[in-house]
Amino acid sequence: MTILKEQRIILTGATGGIGAELSKQLLSHGCQLGLVGRSAEKLQKLSEQLLADSAAQQRDVCLICADIAAAEGRQQIVGDMKQHFDGHDMLINAAGIMDFTSFLDQSDERIEAVLKTNVIAPMQLCKQVLPYMIQQDKGHIVNIGSTFGTIGFAWFTSYSTSKFALRGFSQALRRELAETAVKISYIAPRAVKTSLNSSAVYEMGKAVKMNMDDADKVAAQIIQAIIKDKKEKYLGFPESLFVKINSIFPGIVDMATRSQNKIAKKFV
Ligand SMILES: NC(=O)c1ccc[n+]([C@@H]2O[C@H](COP(=O)([O-])OP(=O)(O)OC[C@H]3O[C@@H](n4cnc5c(N)ncnc54)[C@H](OP(=O)(O)O)[C@@H]3O)[C@@H](O)[C@H]2O)c1
Numbered sequence: 670m671t672i673l674k675e676q677r678i679i680l681t682g683a684t685g686g687i688g689a690e691l692s693k694q695l696l697s698h699g700c701q702l703g704l705v706g707r708s709a710e711k712l713q714k715l716s717e718q719l720l721a722d723s724a725a726q727q728r729d730v731c732l733i734c735a736d737i738a739a740a741e742g743r744q745q746i747v748g749d750m751k752q753h754f755d756g757h758d759m760l761i762n763a764a765g766i767m768d769f770t771s772f773l774d775q776s777d778e779r780i781e782a783v784l785k786t787n788v789i790a791p792m793q794l795c796k797q798v799l800p801y802m803i804q805q806d807k808g809h810i811v812n813i814g815s816t817f818g819t820i821g822f823a824w825f826t827s828y829s830t831s832k833f834a835l836r837g838f839s840q841a842l843r844r845e846l847a848e849t850a851v852k853i854s855y856i857a858p859r860a861v862k863t864s865l866n867s868s869a870v871y872e873m874g875k876a877v878k879m880n881m882d883d884a885d886k887v888a889a890q891i892i893q894a895i896i897k898d899k900k901e902k903y904l905g906f907p908e909s910l911f912v913k914i915n916s917i918f919p920g921i922v923d924m925a926t927r928s929q930n931k932i933a934k935k936f937v
Contacts, residue, residue: 682763686863787831
């Protein structure tokens with residue numbers, strides 16, 4: 670067993686492709702999970718599958734049907750954890766939405782929704798969970814970012830913006846909480862085969878030879894990064910190298926991606 674045993678974890682995005690795999694693997698580490706999603710039906714289905722596939726008991730899982738973008742949803746998450754597990758030790762912010770679109774064609778409402786779901790709501794949820802973590806002198810917040818949070822990607826402009834912000838938030842908060850026992854991690858996968866990506870993204874990915882990982886492997890890498898207490902972790906090579914190159918020489922990446930962006934535009 671690892672240090673994750675008996676950790677009480679809030680997992681947003683639990684019903685998603687990466688979240689469902691994280692749920693399964695975290696249960697095998699002996700964790701107690703608050704599974705968050707907006708659809709009661711999807712949560713119920715996930716829970717039945719998890720209990721059928723693992724040695725976990727019903728009491729190890731708490732289904733929390735809540736919208737993280739709403740204040741009452743975030744309050745409910747902390748309240749349900751208190752009621753079910755008497756508190757929380759970790760928050761994994763894995764809920765997210767994404768559009769593959771020309772920036773000019775994206776509606777103002779959708780830009781707001783992407784920023785709200787991917788960065789503002791996770792920040793507000795951190796505010797909700799932190800007082801208890803600081804008080805109990807123990808806690809870990811894990812923000813799931815993306816390669817697109819360090820390399821700005823054409824046709825994913827709002828999504829890239831949201832993940833850049835989530836990375837900045839994670840770094841600043843980590844420094845702000847350095848004198849406390851609360852740890853902050855930012856873990857950034859490259860593309861993953863889940864329904865976050867539309868069929869157009871899959872087609873585009875094939876055309877530009879984009880690497881795409883399986884969700885179970887990504888979940889295992891995320892868990893290893895948590896166990897090793899990685900502060901920032903970029904998954905996948907050569908993407909992890911491009912992240913460094915883009916940080917130092919963005920002009921080189923501008924040039925290197927120009928032809929790829931033209932191909933990708935055909936699928937938008
Ligand atoms: N897939 C990729 O290529 C990829 C690559 C890098 C990083 N990531 C990141 O990894 C994380 C998980 O992605 P995924 O691929 O697993 O996505 P996914 O399969 O589309 O799942 C998204 C999850 O977010 C939840 N969600 C969305 N809006 C919500 C809201 N307002 N309140 C509560 N839950 C909400 C969804 O639940 P309901 O709809 O049921 O509420 C679902 O569980 C995201 O942060 C994503 O940005 C993904």
